[in-house]
Amino acid sequence: MQKNISYHNVILNSFVLFVFASSFLFAFEVRAQSQKLPGKTVNALTGLPVPFVSIGIKNKAIGTVSDSLGHYILSYRQDEISKTDTLIFSAIGFHTVKVDFTQFLNGNKIIVLAELPLQLKTVKIKGEQRKIKSYGRWSASLVFFPAMYKTIPKFSDEKGREQASILKIDQDVYLRKLHFGINRRHFKKIKLRLNIYGIKNGLPDRSLLDRDVVFDVSGSSEQGMPKVQTIDLQPYQIGIKGRREIAVSLSILDIQPLPGDTSRQAFFIPSFPTPLRSSFYRMKSESAWQKVSSSHLLVGIEVSTAKTRKVEEAEQVDKSQDSITKVDPEISGALYGNNNGKRVKVANGEIYYETYGKGSPLILLHGNSESISSFRNQIGPLSESFQVIAIDTRGHGNSINNDTTSYSYKLFANDLKVIMDSIHIRKASLLGWSDGGNTAIEFALKHPEKLDKMVLMGANIFPGTGAIKEDVVQMFQKRRDSLVNLQDIESNNQLRLTQLILQEPHIEKDDLNKINISTLILAGENDVIKPEHTLLIHSLIKSSRVQIVDGEDHYFPLRNPGLFNKIVLDFLTGESEVR
Numbered sequence: 074m075q076k077n078i079s080y081h082n083v084i085l086n087s088f089v090l091f092v093f094a095s096s097f098l099f100a101f102e103v104r105a106q107s108q109k110l111p112g113k114t115v116n117a118l119t120g121l122p123v124p125f126v127s128i129g130i131k132n133k134a135i136g137t138v139s140d141s142l143g144h145y146i147l148s149y150r151q152d153e154i155s156k157t158d159t160l161i162f163s164a165i166g167f168h169t170v171k172v173d174f175t176q177f178l179n180g181n182k183i184i185v186l187a188e189l190p191l192q193l194k195t196v197k198i199k200g201e202q203r204k205i206k207s208y209g210r211w212s213a214s215l216v217f218f219p220a221m222y223k224t225i226p227k228f229s230d231e232k233g234r235e236q237a238s239i240l241k242i243d244q245d246v247y248l249r250k251l252h253f254g255i256n257r258r259h260f261k262k263i264k265l266r267l268n269i270y271g272i273k274n275g276l277p278d279r280s281l282l283d284r285d286v287v288f289d290v291s292g293s294s295e296q297g298m299p300k301v302q303t304i305d306l307q308p309y310q311i312g313i314k315g316r317r318e319i320a321v322s323l324s325i326l327d328i329q330p331l332p333g334d335t336s337r338q339a340f341f342i343p344s345f346p347t348p349l350r351s352s353f354y355r356m357k358s359e360s361a362w363q364k365v366s367s368s369h370l371l372v373g374i375e376v377s378t379a380k381t382r383k384v385e386e387a388e389q390v391d392k393s394q395d396s397i398t399k400v401d402p403e404i405s406g407a408l409y410g411n412n413n414g415k416r417v418k419v420a421n422g423e424i425y426y427e428t429y430g431k432g433s434p435l436i437l438l439h440g441n442s443e444s445i446s447s448f449r450n451q452i453g454p455l456s457e458s459f460q461v462i463a464i465d466t467r468g469h470g471n472s473i474n475n476d477t478t479s480y481s482y483k484l485f486a487n488d489l490k491v492i493m494d495s496i497h498i499r500k501a502s503l504l505g506w507s508d509g510g511n512t513a514i515e516f517a518l519k520h521p522e523k524l525d526k527m528v529l530m531g532a533n534i535f536p537g538t539g540a541i542k543e544d545v546v547q548m549f550q551k552r553r554d555s556l557v558n559l560q561d562i563e564s565n566n567q568l569r570l571t572q573l574i575l576q577e578p579h580i581e582k583d584d585l586n587k588i589n590i591s592t593l594i595l596a597g598e599n600d601v602i603k604p605e606h607t608l609l610i611h612s613l614i615k616s617s618r619v620q621i622v623d624g625e626d627h628y629f630p631l632r633n634p635g636l637f638n639k640i641v642l643d644f645l646t647g648e649s650e651v652r
Contacts, residue, residue, distance in 0.1 A: 107148050107229075112182030114143045114162060123186050125266065125287060125326050126164040127233060129359030130174070133158070136357035138232040138326050148229050161359050162186065165268075165285050189283075208240040209321065209373025210345065211252040211301050212446070233357040236342050237270070237277050237322035238350070238370040245379035248311040251286075253323060254299030254371030256343055256563075260292035261329040263340055267304070269313065270320040276362045277320035277353060281313060287326060299343050299371055306374075320353070321372055344368040345442060346552060347628075367548040409452050409463065410445035410470055417495045419488045421476035425465040426492065430456025433525065434501035435645065436489070437463040438509025440531075441570055444470030447506065450634035451641075455504075458646060462501070464492065466509070468566055477565075480573045482508070486515040493523060502526040502645055506630060511578045517588050518580070528641055530595045531602050531627045532610065534580040540606040541574075549574050585613035592617035593644040595637075597625030 114126040122143025129136030135153060139145040147160075160177050162170040167186040251267055267286040270277035288304050313319065323342055344352050350369040353362045414427035427445060429452055437455075439447045445463040455461050465472040467488055468480060489512065493501065502525045505513030510532025517524055533540040549571055556568040592614050596607040604621055611619035620640065622629060630637045 107150050110147045110149075110178075110182060112145050112147065112184060114139045114145065114164070114184045114186060117185045117187040123164055123167065125264075125285060126162050126167075126184070126186065127324075127358035128160065128162055129233065129357040130154075130158050130160055131359045132361050134356035134360045135229070136233050136359060137230055138358075140327060146230075163358065165280060165282055204378045205249070205375065206243065206246075206378055207252075207373055207375045208242055209238065209252075210369065211254050211371045211373045212299065212444075229356075231325050231328055231340065233324060234341075235268075235322050235324035235355050235358070236370055237268075237320045237353045237362070238344075238372055239272060239275075239277075239318055239320050239353075240374065241318045242313065242316065242376070243378045244316065245314045246312070246376040247379075248306045248309070248313070248374055248376055250375040251304040251306055251321075252301055252373045252375065253342060254301050255290065255340075256299040260340060261331050262292060263290050263325065263329070264288070264327040265290060266324045266326050267306075268322045268324065269311070270322065271316065272318050272320060276364075277322060281316075281319065282311065284309060286311075292329075292331065321370075321374060322353075323370075323372065324358070342370050342372060344370045346548065367545075409449045410465070414445075414471065416473075417492045419467070419491045421474070422467055422488075423473040424467060424488055424492055425471035425473075426496075427463050429453075429461045429463070430459055432459045434498045435459035435461050436493075436498075436501050436503050437461060438485075438489070438503060438505040438512050439464075439466060439469070440507030440509055441574055442469070443507075446470075448504075448630070451504075451630060451638055454634075454638045455642070458642060459502070462492075462496075462498070464489070466512070468570060474566070479576075480569050482511045482515045482573075482578045483519075485512040486519060489516050490520055490523075499523070500525055502528070504528045504530070504641065505532060506530040507532065507627065508573070511580075514580055514585070514588075515578065517590055518584050521588065521590060524590050526645055527590050527592045528595065528644065529592065529610070530630060530637075531597070531600050532594070533602050533606055534578060534582075534585065534610055534613075536574065536576055536578070540603060542601050542603060545601045546575070582613050585610070586615065588614045589616050593641070594619040595629070595640065596621050597627060597629045598623050599626040600629075601627045 114123040115121065116123050122139075122141075124139060124141045124143055126139040126143070126145070127136070128138065128145060128147060133153065135147075135149045137145050137147055154174060156175055158174040160172045160174050162172070162184050164186060167188055170184055170186055172180075172184070248269075265288060267288075269281045271279050271281055273279075286304075286306065286309055290302055325340060328340060344365070346367055347369050350367070352365045352368040352370045354365065355362050409427065412427055414425050416423045416425050425445075435455060437445070437448045437451065439445065444465050445452075448463055452461055452463060466485055467476075468474045485508075492498075500523055503513040503516065505511070505528070507530065510529035511534075513527055513529060514532060514534065517527060538546050553568065553571045553575060556564050556571065559565070559568075594607060594611050594614070594617050596602055596604065596619075598604070598621055600607070600621075607621060608619060611617050622633075622636070622640075625633060625636075
């Protein structure tokens with residue numbers, strides 16, 4: 074009998090413990106479940122809805138954006154909310170509203186926003202000649218997909234996610250166009266907001282705009298590299314004065330998925346990898362900006378500068394006077410890479426190229442993740458003295474690659490031989506930048522009879538930290554790891570291009586001693602290629618001279634094209650041989 078009592082006590086105690094544990098877990102689950110609070114944002118003066126109000130809690134990835142009718146649904150988890158939290162409602166042109174979260178829970182969810190005093194100044198642009206410039210970059214052959222851009226908290230919507238890049242600008246500009254690249258557009262429509270921020274402590278700070286810049290982008294299931302979107306900014310009359318740099322951002326206001334799509338696939342602006350720049354993102358409007366190193370968003374702006382065309386403040390805008398009398402070379406240079414080029418069939422692919430000017434042939438070979446447009450500041454000046462042939466390397470730009478094997482510089486050199494033979498170029502000079510320089514060396518080793526002179530900018534003869542700066546190698550290793558498990562064709566191509574940098578080239582030092590081609594070896598003082606490696610290449614190519622340029626880096630041809638072009642032209646047009 075005693076045994077039966079003990080047995081029943083055990084059963085009873087176990088049941089009580091089970092009920093207690095279940096109650097605890099249920100209470101925890103309820104606490105962790107998402108809550109949804111509907112509300113509305115309205116104009117204090119008119120009572121009309123205020124659309125696209127950003128809603129968030131300071132330094133937390135909690136928030137949303139009201140829709141075109143001012144309605145919003147705030148989703149959050151109770152375990153992520155503190156009694157001291159403040160909910161912030163902000164909209165361009167309105168005073169910011171701050172509400173204690175506890176008060177918000179117990180009070181009215183209709184938020185009333187008061188308009189700021191109207192201080193809008195229109196811009197009048199006189200009809201004399203002015204300069205058109207562009208800042209940033211909105212296309213690339215190799216793009217970067219940071220994982221954090223894709224993560225959507227399960228309890229949240231995607232509204233309010235924002236990405237930004239910092240652009241250096243002239244001190245007095247008038248914004249004409251926004252350009253940005255997007256891909257993987259598996260949505261029906263997305264509504265985006267452009268914002269322009271000042272910079273404080275290296276991060277985006279206060280908005281410089283006094284009106285919303287909101288627009289829609291239609292989706293597509295089309296595969297391939299990012300497509301460029303262009304938004305006309307002139308109707309917004311945005312002038313920026315007295316600043317050397319700004320942050321250009323794009324944030325999500327609303328997104329309509331394709332019918333039947335339940336994947337919660339995140340939308341983001343892709344970036345291109347560069348060791349010298351950073352991009353930024355934040356999950357919601359009041360969360361902290363996060364820095365993504367070695368990354369630059371595919372975003373840029375076209376502006377009119379006040380250097381050659383006077384911009385005046387006035388009460389009205391005379392649109393009839395807003396005419397462009399001369400296009401700046403920087404804008405016309407954007408055509409390079411998409412300017413009625415031709416194609417040559419190579420093994421398992423086609424190589425796209427463009428030809429400019431007359432004279433002795435000069436072939437331009439771009440770097441990894443780049444294209445013909447990388448030489449946009451060189452093609453014009455060089456084509457005044459040479460017949461310039463600019464090539465999109467296999468797997469880049471407009472060239473087609475149907476080969477699934479690994480890339481190699483020897484493969485690229487073989488393609489170059491086919492191109493030269495196909496267009497009947499018996500002998501040419503080469504200008505190779507970065508990976509293009511590596512290809513040039515491989516070509517010189519195999520076909521020295523086809524070369525006149527050679528310019529190598531930021532080249533290397535073996536991979537790894539012995540030649541390349543450690544942080545750059547680490548950047549490419551992280552990119553490789555982020556791509557290795559992706560299965561789509563685009564990601565596979567990017568993976569192979571990344572592995573090319575990490576695994577190649579392997580050029581023997583003894584072979585370099587055999588090169589007897591007049592060679593100029595260039596690098597920047599702050600190049601990603603270590604100075605000692607550049608000097609090593611010079612010591613091995615006896616017919617070379619070297620110049621490591623003070624204050625410059627791996628992007629010397631883009632950052633200081635005047636000096637770069639002069640050095641190259643002086644070498645290529647000089648009659649004396651290198652000693």
